[in-house]
Amino acid sequence: MKARIHVFLKDGVFDPQGNTVAGSLQSMGFKKVKGIRMGKVIDLELANETQDEARREVQKMCEQLLVNSVIESYKLEILA
Amino acid sequence: MKAGVVTFPGSNCDEDLAYALSLSGFEVSSLWHKDSPDLSEFKLVVLPGGFSYGDYLRTGAMAAVSPIMQSVKQFAGQGGLVLGICNGLQILCEAGLLPGALVRNNSLKFICKDVALNVEDTNNPWTSHLKKNDTLIYPIAHGDGRYVTDEPSYNAMKEKGQILLTYKNNPNGSAHDIAGLCNETKNVFGLMPHPERATDLRSQDGKKIWSSILNSLKEKSA
Numbered sequence: 001m002k003a004r005i006h007v008f009l010k011d012g013v014f015d016p017q018g019n020t021v022a023g024s025l026q027s028m029g030f031k032k033v034k035g036i037r038m039g040k041v042i043d044l045e046l047a048n049e050t051q052d053e054a055r056r057e058v059q060k061m062c063e064q065l066l067v068n069s070v071i072e073s074y075k076l077e078i079l080a
Numbered sequence: 081m082k083a084g085v086v087t088f089p090g091s092n093c094d095e096d097l098a099y100a101l102s103l104s105g106f107e108v109s110s111l112w113h114k115d116s117p118d119l120s121e122f123k124l125v126v127l128p129g130g131f132s133y134g135d136y137l138r139t140g141a142m143a144a145v146s147p148i149m150q151s152v153k154q155f156a157g158q159g160g161l162v163l164g165i166c167n168g169l170q171i172l173c174e175a176g177l178l179p180g181a182l183v184r185n186n187s188l189k190f191i192c193k194d195v196a197l198n199v200e201d202t203n204n205p206w207t208s209h210l211k212k213n214d215t216l217i218y219p220i221a222h223g224d225g226r227y228v229t230d231e232p233s234y235n236a237m238k239e240k241g242q243i244l245l246t247y248k249n250n251p252n253g254s255a256h257d258i259a260g261l262c263n264e265t266k267n268v269f270g271l272m273p274h275p276e277r278a279t280d281l282r283s284q285d286g287k288k289i290w291s292s293i294l295n296s297l298k299e300k301s302a
Contacts, residue, residue: 009183013228014253016188065145068138068174070181071228 001046002079003058005066008039013071042066051078081106081297083124086152088113088143093129093165093276100276101126104290116147119155123297127152127168129221129274139182139224140170149175161205161293162268166222169260169270177268178261179237180229186253190223194283195273196248197259201241204266205296210288217283218273220251225272227254227261240264245271 009015018036025033044061048054055078067074083106087094098108106124111117113132119125132143143149149171156162156177164172172178185191199207199214210216229237234256237243245260252272260271275286 012230013183014186014226016184016186016253020188065141066137068141068181070173070179071183 001048001051001054003044003046003054004077004079005042005044005058005062006039006075006077007042007067007072008037008074009071010073051080054078081123081294082121083108083126084111084119084122085109085126085128086111086113086148087128088130088132088146088148088167088171090132090134091128091130091167093167093274096274097126097128097165097276100279100286101290103279104287105294106290111148113143113146113148116151119151119160120158122155122160124161124163124293125152125155127162127164127171128276129166129168132167132171135167135224138174140167140172140174143167143171144174144176153177156263156268159265159267161297163206163293164268164270165274165276166220166225166272169272170224172268172270178263178270179233179242180227180255180261182224182272183226183228184224185222185226185251190221191225191251192219192221193251194219195251195259197245197273198248200243200246203241204244204262204269205293205300206262206266206269206289207244207292208296209292214288215248216245216273216275216285216288217278218275218285219277219283220273221277222252222272225252225254227258227272229255229258237261242266244269245273 022036278286
C-alpha cells in the first residue's frame with residue numbers, strides 16, 4: 001500500500017521560495033500569476049493490510065516527525 | 081561545574097563549544113546522540129550548532145527524536161540548564177522544549193557574519209550578568225534562522241520575559257527580531273548566534289554569557 005503526504009507552510013508563514021519563483025514567472029511575462037506556495041511531497045510504501053490502519057499510522061508519523069504543526073499543514077492520501 | 085555537550089551526526093560546533101566552556105571554567109564531557117544516560121551529574125547540557133542528520137526533512141527534526149533527547153527532556157523537566165546554539169535552538173524548538181520554529185531565511189541565502197544583538201531581559205540564568213539594552217556582537221552562520229511564532233504566543237513570551245536577545249538589524253526576517261529565547265521556567269535557552277565563536281577571537285562577548293551561566297549556577301548552589 002502507498003501513501004502520499006503533501007506538506008505546506010501554513011498560511012501566514014512567509015514562503016520566500018514560492019515568492020521568488022512567482023517573481024520570476026511574472027518577469028517572464030506570466031502576468032496572471034498572483035502568488036505561489038511551494039511545499040513538499042512525501043511518498044511512503046507501507047506493509048499495512050487495511051487503508052484505515054495505514055491512515056491512522058501515517059497520521060501518527062505526521063504528528064510525531066514528518067510535519068511540524070507550528071509552521072506546516074498537511075494533506076494525506078492513501079493510494080491503493 | 082560539569083557541562084555536557086551533545087554530538088549528533090553533522091554537529092560541527094561541538095568541539096568549539098567544549099573549548100569555549102573549558103576556557104570559562106567548566107569541566108566538559110561529550111555526550112553521544114545514540115545514548116540516553118542519566119544527566120543529573122551535569123549542571124549544564126548544550127546542544128551545539130551544525131547540520132544534525134543533514135538537516136533533512138526540517139532543521140533539527142530528526143535530532144529532536146534521537147535517544148539523547150529523552151535524557152535532555154528529563155533533565156530539563158527537573159530544572160536542569162539546557163542551552164541550544166544555532167542548530168541546537170532548532171532542535172529545542174522541534175523537540176517542543178522551546179516555543180515556535182525556525183524556517184528558511186527571508187533572503188534564501190546562508191548568512192555568515194557578525195551581528196549586533198540587544199539584551200532584552202536579564203531576569204534569568206543566561207543573561208543575569210548583563211544589563212538590559214547591552215549590545216553583544218556575535219557571529220551568525222545559518223540558512224534557516226527565521227524564527228516564526230504567532231502573535232498570542234509572542235505576547236505571552238514577551239510578558240513572561242522569555243525573549244532574551246533581539247537583532248539590532250534583523251538579518252533573516254525573524255518575527256519581532258528574535259535572536260534568542262527561553263522557556264517559561266527559564267532553564268532552557270536557545271539562540272541562533274554563536275557565543276562560542278566570540279570567546280577568544282575578535283569579539284569576546286561570548287564570555288559574558290558563559291560567566292552569567294557560571295555565576296547563576298554558583299549562586300544557586302551557594
